[in-house]
Amino acid sequence: MKKHEISICMGSSCFARGNKATLQKIKEYLVKNDIEDKVLFRGNRCFDKCGKGPNLMIDDKMFHQVTADNVETYLDQFFSIFRIY
Numbered sequence: 084m085k086k087h088e089i090s091i092c093m094g095s096s097c098f099a100r101g102n103k104a105t106l107q108k109i110k111e112y113l114v115k116n117d118i119e120d121k122v123l124f125r126g127n128r129c130f131d132k133c134g135k136g137p138n139l140m141i142d143d144k145m146f147h148q149v150t151a152d153n154v155e156t157y158l159d160q161f162f163s164i165f166r167i168y
């Protein structure tokens with residue numbers, strides 16, 4: 084089965100506005116739901132959408148204004164569609 088891919092923007096704007104904390108939250112989410120082996124999680128350079136950030140990509144869908152507080156909702160929505168856990 085192809086792995087899903089989560090790319091978090093590590094560009095300076097998104098990083099300064101919260102992606103550092105969001106990154107940690109995503110790591111915890113993957114462990115908590117035991118899906119680390121099904122997801123490729125990586126940092127990315129600036130997506131060129133700084134004004135809409137902090138940004139996060141899950142497969143080919145981009146999420147904007149992602150925070151450590153709302154990222155779990157986005158992850159739940161995405162992964163429940165694919166029923167991978």
Ligand code: FES
Pocket residue numbers: 092093094095096097098128129130131132133134136137138
């Ligand atoms: S720094 Fe994240 S889109 Fe530019």
